[in-house]
Amino acid sequence: RVVPMLPENISNVLCSLRPKEEKLCFSAVFEMDDEANIHSRWFGRTVIYSDRRFTYEQAQEVIETGKGDFSEEILLLDSLAKKLRAERFKRGSIAFDKLEVKFHLDESGNPTGVFFKQMKDSNKLIEDFMLLANKEVAVFCSPKEKDGKKQETAPPFVYRIHDKPDGDKLKAFADIASRFGYKINLKNELTIAETMNKTLKECAGKPEANMIEMLAIRSMAKAVYATENIGHYGLGF
DSSP states (O other): OOOOOOOHHIIIIITSOOTTSEEEEEEEEEEEOTTOOEEEEEEEEEEEEOSOOOOHHHHHHHHHHSOSTTHHHHHHHHHHHHHHHHHHHHTTOOOOOOOEEEEEEOTTSOEEEEEEEOOOHHHHHHHHHHHHHHHHHHHHHSOOEETTEEOTTSOOOOEEEEOOOOHHHHHHHHHHHHHTTOOOOOSSHHHHHHHHHHHHHHHTTSTTHHHHHHHHHHTSOOEEEESSOOOBTTTTO
């Protein structure tokens, strides 16, 4: 199914942080230390006046060379993003980093070629801070716990949740992966994530990689929207 993009006057004008233009936003603002620990957070309406808009490629060049506009800020954000990412994987996040297929288009929008888009540090930087904002908003809006019990005082809210994988599908995936020499430890949630990440990393670039990645994804539950926050298995949240 082809999902059309929003019209450009919305996606790239009205709702885009174009440089040197005031934009009305709803912001998640965090005060963090050098180890990416959050010391304070604030959510609210803001006006953002952007000094510069970067493409992923431009930001990636700054990360790789350490030079360019706002290099100090970008390198600091990259450092914090890497620490957020490491902590997420430590808690059981699974790395489904499939190559994304993109098309070269001519001026009329006709495809003229195909290429693979690889997630680099600039892409991951944006992803990690988006996940940080989403997670902290979910925590803020969830019923708070007292004496180990949830207090149902929070107003209704919609969460994007991801349930634990189906045991039978997971076992079937582990059996197939074992035939290629990969071991998926089904002992508990953390060992599943650790060994699945190890398998995805080890099979990368090999003939069986695409099949292993696809079977791993299909062993997972589908992410859905719900009013009960059960967490997000795939992200380790």
